[in-house]
Amino acid sequence: PVVADDQSMEFAAWVLRAKLEVNRFGIQQPDRGAERCAPDSLDIVAMPLVAWDASGGRLGMGGGFYDRAFADVDGPLMVGMAYEMQQLHHIERDVWDIPMDFVVTESALHQCEG
Numbered sequence: 001p002v003v004a005d006d007q008s009m010e011f012a013a014w015v016l017r018a019k020l021e022v023n024r025f026g027i028q029q030p031d032r033g034a035e036r037c038a039p040d041s042l043d044i045v046a047m048p049l050v051a052w053d054a055s056g057g058r059l060g061m062g063g064g065f066y067d068r069a070f071a072d073v074d075g076p077l078m079v080g081m082a083y084e085m086q087q088l089h090h091i092e093r094d095v096w097d098i099p100m101d102f103v104v105t106e107s108a109l110h111q112c113e114g
Contacts, residue, residue, distance in 0.1 A: 001029065001065070001069075002023075002029045002030055002034075002036075003023045003024070003025065003027075003029065003065060007063075007065075007068075008065075008068060008069065009065040009066065009068065009069040010036055010069075011036065011037040011038075011039060011042060011069075012029070012030035012034035012035060012036050012037065013030070013034060013035040013036075013037060014030045014034065018030065018031075018034065019031045019033075039069050039070055039073045039076070040073045040074070040075055040076075042075075042076040043075075043076060043077065044076060044077045044079060045066070045070070045076045045077070045078050045079065046079050046080075046081055046104075047060065047066050047078070047079070047080055047081065047100075048060070048080075048081055048082075049080040049081060049082040049086060049103070050082075050086065051082075051086050051087070051088050051091060052080050052082050052086060052087055052088070052091070052100065052103050053087065053088050053089065053090055053091045054087070054110065054112060054113050055090075055099070055112060055113050056078075056099030056100040056101065056112035056113070057088075057090070057091030057092070057093050057097070057099065057100075058080055058091065058097075058099070058100055059091060064096075066098055067096050067097055067098050070098045071096065071098075077101050077102070078098060078099065078100045078101050078102075079100065079101065079102045079103070079104060080100045080102070080103040080104070081103075081104050082103055082104075082105055083105055083106055084105045084106065084107055084108070086105075087103075087105075099112065100112050
């Protein structure tokens with residue numbers, strides 16, 4: 001993922017040892033010259049989580065980047081990455097929240113029930 005200046009999220013091809021740049025959040029991402037990929041061309045999207053539930057609800061860092069990027073996109077398998085201790089019983093969702101299909105933790109691969 002690449003966080004753009006307009007608060008959108010783009011996706012870029014990355015290859016081993018390709019040049020990275022640091023975004024405004026201090027996160028390394030592919031540089032501006034990297035080839036971009038349309039969200040609907042992706043097969044799997046791995047996203048970091050702050051919290052998650054078994055029905056596919058998730059909490060991120062609150063920017064809504066993934067929700068906006070995939071608002072009108074069908075297809076990619078949405079996979080959250082978290083620790084078991086981050087699982088909550090229930091996370092309230094809004095209509096624009098993109099649910100997860102799976103969550104990968106240090107001890108299991110959870111298929112979401114939602």
